Amino acid sequence: MNKQYKIHPVFMIILLLIFMPYSAMAKPLYQLHVEQAEISDQDLKKSLKQVKKHKKIKIIDNLPVPPFHKRTTQQTTQKQPFCLTCHLALPHRNDERSRTFMNMHSRYIACETCHFRPETVTMTHRWLAYDGIDAGNVLSPRRTLGNIVEKPPETEQKHKAQFKKQVPLAPQPGARISPFYENIPVLLFKETPFAQKIKMEWKDASENQRADIKARLHAPLKKKGPACNKCHGKNKTLLDLKTLGATPAQLKIIQSNTIVRFFERFKKKDDRIRINKLLQ
Numbered sequence: 001m002n003k004q005y006k007i008h009p010v011f012m013i014i015l016l017l018i019f020m021p022y023s024a025m026a027k028p029l030y031q032l033h034v035e036q037a038e039i040s041d042q043d044l045k046k047s048l049k050q051v052k053k054h055k056k057i058k059i060i061d062n063l064p065v066p067p068f069h070k071r072t073t074q075q076t077t078q079k080q081p082f083c084l085t086c087h088l089a090l091p092h093r094n095d096e097r098s099r100t101f102m103n104m105h106s107r108y109i110a111c112e113t114c115h116f117r118p119e120t121v122t123m124t125h126r127w128l129a130y131d132g133i134d135a136g137n138v139l140s141p142r143r144t145l146g147n148i149v150e151k152p153p154e155t156e157q158k159h160k161a162q163f164k165k166q167v168p169l170a171p172q173p174g175a176r177i178s179p180f181y182e183n184i185p186v187l188l189f190k191e192t193p194f195a196q197k198i199k200m201e202w203k204d205a206s207e208n209q210r211a212d213i214k215a216r217l218h219a220p221l222k223k224k225g226p227a228c229n230k231c232h233g234k235n236k237t238l239l240d241l242k243t244l245g246a247t248p249a250q251l252k253i254i255q256s257n258t259i260v261r262f263f264e265r266f267k268k269k270d271d272r273i274r275i276n277k278l279l280q
């Protein structure tokens with residue numbers, strides 16, 4: 001009776017052969033690289049040292065004296081990066097000069113855009129919604145939404161123009177520039193099964209097991225992000241800012257950023273950002 005629903009076994013095998021490579025490919029590239037990571041004894045040793053020192057940082061609210069630099073609310077997004085299983089939303093602390101800027105960038109650039117940059121593959125970058133009704137989906141760049149009215153400032157208005165609110169590149173709050181490989185996001189959110197599995201393993205793990213997990217998760221990652229100029233420069237850039245929606249005026253602002261110029265000029269650890277030097 002159900003004959004019309006039966007699939008011929010040969011046809012079934014052909015179907016399987018066609019779709020199998022796709023299901024393997026559908027894994028986010030970062031996960032694939034973690035699963036294939038080869039860890040040396042030295043990596044493991046270093047990782048064990050770090051894990052022994054690692055402390056979960058608690059942000060203390062309601063301090064008796066209100067801190068000078070504190071936002072009234074911690075900004076969180078509906079979709080949480082996998083990295084926040086162990087790192088804070090503003091994860092940069094060590095480099096006193098750049099940490100504020102890197103933390104600022106983390107609000108509109110995915111961790112993986114800066115930290116996952118395998119040399120062997122070419123990735124593209126798109127806006128991914130971390131918040132709102134389309135959380136988890138790709139977003140069109142702002143420019144194509146047609147809601148920018150751009151008028152280059154006249155020279156005499158330049159002073160006023162400085163204080164005009166700049167239109168952000170992000171098409172909506174919480175959107176982040178994220179890497180894609182073969183049209184699939186490279187990164188993981190906290191709720192993906194692989195991320196959940198790591199979270200559970202980490203929770204109950206011994207120090208040695210944690211060292212192994214840490215080493216594997218970070219084997220495909222770069223310790224540092226790209227140099228400022230990799231995104232703010234004009235040549236050989238990591239991001240195609242035009243495709244991400246930058247108008248010619250926005251592109252000019254991003255490529256002539258004074259603070260970036262400072263970072264290019266001052267490399268020594270004890271160089272400090274000073275207003276008079278910024279104005280040079």
Ligand code: HEC
Pocket residue numbers: 050051053054055082083084085086087111112115198202213214217218221222223224
């Ligand atoms: C299961 C916990 C865990 C997850 C998930 C995790 N990290 Fe880490 N990460 C650590 C620990 C532990 C260290 C060691 C330093 C410390 O204690 O913070 C570390 C260190 C780092 C460092 C410093 C360099 C190094 O390798 O020691 C970077 C960069 C980093 N993580 C980025 C990331 C990014 C990006 C993600 C998401 C793709 C991520 N981490 C996910 C636990 C984690």
Ligand code: HEC
Pocket residue numbers: 081083084087088089091092093094095098099102105106109110111112113114115223224225226
């Ligand atoms: C715009 C690029 C950029 C983005 C986005 C970014 N990082 Fe980083 N990250 C860096 C650079 C550069 C360093 C090297 C230290 C520095 O300059 O602050 C770094 C260092 C780190 C470190 C080492 C510890 C420390 O205090 O510096 C950790 C951990 C880390 N990043 C985690 C993350 C996580 C988690 C995210 C996402 C929430 C993220 N990063 C997003 C560029 C970036």
Ligand code: HEC
Pocket residue numbers: 098101105108109113114167168169170225226227228229230231232238239254257259260263
């Ligand atoms: C992965 C790419 C990337 C890297 C690396 C990067 N930036 Fe940026 N940065 C951007 C983008 C994109 C914007 C524009 C955001 C916008 O206009 O909405 C930006 C904006 C800025 C702004 C302006 C923020 C504002 O609100 O006006 C400053 C300042 C800045 N970056 C400094 C730096 C410094 C300093 C470094 C290096 C230590 C750096 N950036 C590295 C991508 C990057």
